[in-house]
Amino acid sequence: MSPTHLQTARSQSKVDSAAIEKLLRGPEQLALRNKVLPVLANDPIFDKTRKPFLNHAQGIxxxxxxCKRLLELRDQHNWTREEYVMALLSLEETVPLAMSENAFMTVIDSQGSPEQKAHWLPRCRSYEIIGCYAQTEIAHGSNVQGLQTTARYDAQTKEFVINTPMAEDAKFWIGAMGVTANHALVQAILQVPDSFQPSGYRSVGPHLFIVPIRDQITHKPLPGITVGDIGPKAYGGFRVLDNGYLHLNSVRVPRDYMLMAHSKVSPNGEFQPAKHDKLSYGSMVYLRAGIPATQGWSLARAVTIAIRYCISRTQFSTSPGTPENSVIDYASTRHRLYPLLATSYAYIFAGKELLNSYYDMMDSLAKGDVSKLAEVHALSTALKTKSSWDCVAGMEEARKAMGGHxxxxxxGVAAIFAQQTPAQTFEGDNYVISQQIAxxxxxAVMLxxxxxxxxxxxxxxxxxxxxxPSPFTTSPDNWSNPSQQIQALQKCAAKIINDLAVxxxxxxxxxxxxLSWTSARLAAAHADIFVVDSFQKAVQAHGNPDLRKLGELYSLTTLVKAIPELVEAGVDTAGLRQAQEAAVGAISKExxxxxxxxxxxxxxxxPGVLGKKDGRIYEEMTRVVEEWDINKGEYGPQLREAALALTGHESAKTAKSKL
Structure with a gap:
């Protein structure tokens, strides 16, 4: 069998892929992947080609x-907790147990008291309890202080009474709530007794409460609970996740169901605030801090599929009688895909650095040191916005580069896009949370x-x-200088901040x-500095020549996109676009x-079949479509009857007209 175009290009590549993979993932993650992923890949229940044909209920x-099969495999192979979590997070789509792990257990671990963690976490890890994180309301999202769900403390019974007073106060969009979860971590405005207030209570802001929502034996909703699934999402995304809604009608939970690592309510109703009002933000930052790396790896999947396909796909020849060109040989394809390849690397590196900063901050918070919180909060917010904008747009560009198929x-690219596009609005709408960065x-400027x-x-x-402002001069021949690249981006961000300050x-x-539009521009500019700097640090630390080319391409592409802002900041951009085009040309298809x-x-x-490593895509496309139910005859009689109803209708009408 003759080698494919993709196999030929791979055989001629001088890139040390194994060394770079080790750098990207680290030895521990590589070991986990090597043990866990082959098990999943060879189990038919994890076959992805059948999933697009499932409706919403079937998908859930x-x-x-x-999820059940994952637990069986965990027990069968004696997976460690790390190995099991690796399996859970390696699935193409977010499943309910992933929400319980990431959005329920993680918050209890960081916001619960030692006694609460000892009580709840073992039950969560045995899946006696499956949880979800219920913050967003049907009429309230990013503004946590504006939530309408209340938790009023009853000092006589030592309970919190939790309510969603109006229809628009219902919790909504909550992952794993629709069908699966039996407990919810509810964000509610805490009300404590206060005789000086007309109502007899005063509000002390949002706090977290563990609320049972379904009976653990029957799985039916508990008294005072109305819960269900909100239905299909845009683009068919999150098809297998049961996002749900929740009404709470005077639901009572014991006093110790409020997470009390920082703030506390005593048995007689006295409120003890956290030592610092930002301590509880740490766990809230976690999900946001993980988004940039997730976006980078998701774009990496999309761009891998697109590049492999565009090397395998041929279209037109340069001259009569010569072989057709690979689609990747067209400059218009390379100039779209190679910067996206660089972008995926950039957000993987930046995401890793951000998560390291997050864990460092959490260590400090545990000691009562909040000095690192402001920076990590701003960075995680900026990178969340910019990574989701860049990577989601990149996924769609990768899809278009593949033409009709x-x-x-x-x-498979559309499925990745559908899964990642909501990152632009969940964990805070990008345009809203950009104001936090600004x-x-x-x-800081006022300071x-x-x-x-x-x-x-x-x-x-x-x-x-x-x-x-320090003097800054550019040279058309010096745009490959990492220092000049960073300084130009800093000038750009400083100009936007100065405009806001004025x-x-x-x-x-x-x-x-x-100021929300200018704030969004500032969030993007602030993120660009960090991402370019992170990529440059990775290149300097490892000295890989291929990474150096990719890092330069990313920096120059970022600068080209910012040309309007750079010009406003007084930066001479002469030669910049030419430098970026040369950086694209420096990367061969091999x-x-x-x-x-x-x-x-x-x-x-x-996902899909166009990104197969061996490049034999057409054989696989044919095999897959021939195996679909619609082509195997399962719906044959129904389809024939429907089609004949059309042709028969026309025949009957013609026959009737002759009478």
């Missing part, structure tokens, strides 16, 4: 069977105005340029709603194959 039922679910940066020598966190250090100085009462192989994907991990 299938995901519950998948990209529109089929056989490409506020933090403006606050510098009062104390010019005040120390700033590393990612804020460029703010000195807002007050004391507006606020003229009118300090300017509502932030009027190197591109090696750099996608370095992600280490199994064919099983790439």
């Amino acid at each position: 039922i299938d995901s519950l069977k998948v 990209g529109y089929s679910h056989l490409s 506020r933090a940066l403006i606050k 510098l105005k009062q104390h010019p020598q005040a120390p700033l966190p590393g990612s804020f250090s460029y703010l000195h340029q807002v007050l004391s 507006v606020l100085a003229k009118n300090p009462r300017t509502p932030w709603t009027d 190197a591109a194959v090696g750099l996608t192989d370095a992600f280490g994907w199994l064919d099983w991990e790439l």
Whole structure:
């Protein structure tokens, strides 16, 4: 059998894919993957080609069977907890147990008291309890302080009475709540007794409460609970996750069901606030901090499929009688896909650095040190917004680069897009939470105005340029200089911050709603500095020449996208676009194959069939479509009857007209 175009390109690649994969994933993750993923790939219940044909209810039922099978495999293979979590997170789509692990257990672990963790976590890990995280309300999302769900403390019974008073206060969009969860971690406004208040209570802000919602024997809703599934989502995304709604009508839970690692309510109703009002933010930052790496790895799957397919696919020849060209040989394809390849690497590196900063911050928080929280909160918010914007747009561009077959679910890219596109709105709508970053940066600038020598966190250090701009000259021949790239991006961000500061100085009462568009631009500019810097650090630390080319391409692509902002900041961009185009040209298709192989994907991990590692895509497309139910005759009689009804109708009408 002759080698495919993809196999030929791989054989000519000089990229050390194994070394780069080790760098990207680390030896521990590689060991976990090597043990767990082959088990999943060879089990028919995890076959992905049949999933697009399932309706919403069938998809949820299938995901519950998948969860059950994972638990069986865990026991059968004696997987450690780390190995089991690796299996759970390696599935293409988010299943209910993943929500229980990431959004329920993680928060209890960080926000619960030692006694609460000892009581709840073992029951969660045995799946006696399956949980979900219930914050978003049908009419309230990003504004946690504006939530309408209340938890009023009854000092006589030592219970909290939890209510969603109005229809618009119902919890909504809650993952794993629709069908699966029997407990919910409910974010509610805590009300404690206060005789000086007309109502006899005062509100002390949002807190977390563990609320049983379904009977653990019958799985039916408990008294006062109305719960259900909200139905299919846009683009068919999150098809197998039972996002749900929840009404709470005077539901009572014991006092110790409020998570009390930081804030506490005594048996007689006295409220003891946290030592620092930001301590509870730590766990809330966790989900947001994990998004950039997730987006990077998701784009890596999409771009791997697209590059492999565009090497395998041929279209037109340069001259009569010569073989057709691979689609990747067209400059328009390379200029779309190679920057996306660089972008996936960039967010993987930046995501790893962000998570390291998060864990460092959590260690500090455990000691009562909140000094790192502001920076990590701002960074996680900025990177969440920018990574979801860049990567989701990149997935769609990868799909389009694949031409007509990209529109089929056989490409797999559309499924990745559908799964990741809501990251632009969950964990805070990007345009709304960008205001948090702008506020933090403006606050830091105001501090510098009062104390010019005040120390700033590393990612804020460029703010000195807002007050004391340093001279910066560019050279058209020097855009490959990492220092020039970073300085140009810092100039860009500093200009946007200065513009905001000028507006606020003229009118300090300017509502932030009027500044939300500029805040989004600032969030993107702030993120760009960190991401480019993270990639440059990775390149400097490991000295891999292929990574150096990719890092340069990412930096230059980021700068080209920012040309309007750079010009406004007074940066001479002459030669920048030419440098970026040269960086695209410096990557061969053989190197591109090696750099996608370095992600280490199994064919099983790439949805669809167009990203197969051996490049034999047409044989696989034919095999898969011929095995679909609609083609195997299962619906044959119904389809024939429906089709004949049309042709028979026309025949009958013609015969009747002759009479």
